[in-house]
Amino acid sequence: MSGSGPLWGPATEGAPDPRSTPPAFDPAAAPLAAVHAARWYGNVVAVNDVTFAVGPGVTGLLGPNGAGKSTLLHMLSGLLAPSSGAVLIEGRPIREHPDVYRRLALAPERDAAYGFLTGREFAVLSARLARLPDPDAAARRVLAMVDMEDAADRPIGGYSKGMRQRIKLGAALVHDPRILLLDEPFNGMDPRQRLHMMTLLDGMAREGRVILFSSHILEEVERLAQRVLVMLAGRLAAAGDYRAIRRLMTDRPHTFSLRTSDDRAIAARLVHEEVVLGVQVGDGELDVRAADYGTFTRLVARVAAEAGVSLYELRPTDETLESVFSYLVNR
């Protein structure tokens, strides 16, 4: 269960008292979990009663500015105590167990490095703080990982934004943590650095690491993350595979765009299918609205074959993370 987590966050309406409902998964078994975690600053509630588990692989943390993403990451990293509820790392509350820091790292959004240090000095400093037996070797290893060997001996103050992001990630990785929390790690990176970072994170996910990263760039999250957590005004609006979340939005028809050898012939057959809500024949293109994604995707090729129509193009037009996100936010 740790891998998938709950599909939806705690209900916001009609539920008795969410605090009395046990989570739908075993938080003790998950590498990283929040159980009814909340954080408020005076009267401002930054994170409001969130419960979820994050498993190995890459999970994207999404939400508008001010939704509570950074506060959540800081709580998960142990830097910030929850006002109520708990954060569990491998089943143990992080606040009373500082040794779990060995298993976890946070790369915060803001620059946390001293400008007068060189990249290498910063990495060595981080390795010393983690009490690693061979800080120099650890620093060398991460500098190579984040592709910063060439600039390693220049002061961080002169680095570009993309380089500062990479040295920050390198320093976070120095003790080889299993759990990685990254707050907007792609900010300021150029296209090539983004590609490199994606490959790096993807590779670390394949090694079984647990990676949670926040981002505003939905195309990137979609490419990298198998699952997402969506924060909205301090609450967890949704959690899980965004495709599965999309399927649960049964009030939104699934739309597809088709190009075929005979749009009219296939349209005539499609309208007779129960799952098809509507068909629109346009200029060289056919738009189909379907009530159920699974049924339609299993049926469309068969209908085309029976009609003797060639399928040149079939595109889902409303299944991206971007449409899922905007439905959640504008609900």
Added chain:
Amino acid sequence: MPLIATENLTKRYPGAVALDGVTLELEGGIVGLVGANGAGKSTLIKILLGLVPATAGRAIVLGLDSATRGTELRQRVGYMPEHDCLPPDVSGTEFVAHMARISGLPADAARERAAETLRLVGLYEERYRPIGAYSTGMQQRVKLAQALVHDPSLLLLDEPTSGLDPAGREEMLTLVRRVGTDFGIAIVMASHLLGEVERVCDHLVAIDSGHLVASAPLARFTALTRLLTVEVEDGADLLARRLTDAGQVVRQEGRSVLVDLDGPAPYDLVRDAVVELGLPLVRIEQRRHQLEDLFRGDSPLVGEEARP
């Protein structure tokens, strides 16, 4: 007369070459400017604004030599910098009206234009509050408004969506597109997000380590490839095997199978294989080149436009 013409434009800083002999001609529309960090994008923008002199070569913007007629040029160009540049203690209205006056508008006209421009970028009652209390999205709008307030012919935008959340990005991009199409203002937009460039721009300029890598209409970077992407919800391995057995050249990529497209035969083979295997078919689409290929070194255009 081209909108922007540079000739052998070169800028050397002590110990570094920011631009190295860039020759470029742009006609207008919405131009995306992409390149690695430190590739010379910001330097190019500063030279085009006449704020930084070139070491060699020249840049003609709106028919004006940027080295000698900078002041005149800046009256007709709007600039939205990437960095934080707004005074926190004045209101949006005051700041934008002030910028209008700096551009030479009389006080009355400046006030009117400021109100109009702020409405255009979507700032309403907030415009009387001090800028320091604005959200990132509102600050970006003020930056755009001050670049537009003197009705420029050319707008230079440096990472206009920086720091914005998805809704804010969407609104900013819609606004940029609108300014470019409805108001007919030429735009050069620097961005690291290729998805944004693809959505908004008509033309793309890529520079790397001070060199011009490519300059061409956007469509030429996203030309069709000879690969057919077939995405199935599950069973991609089964489909790949079936198509291979049918004599097709295929490669599996996650949930997708890529089929070599040498004529129309694969279309029906794919359809029938999917039916026989009973797979949920999500997508059939001829793959396009991606802007990202520019940064992988396998774009169809790299090198082609680099030499005049």
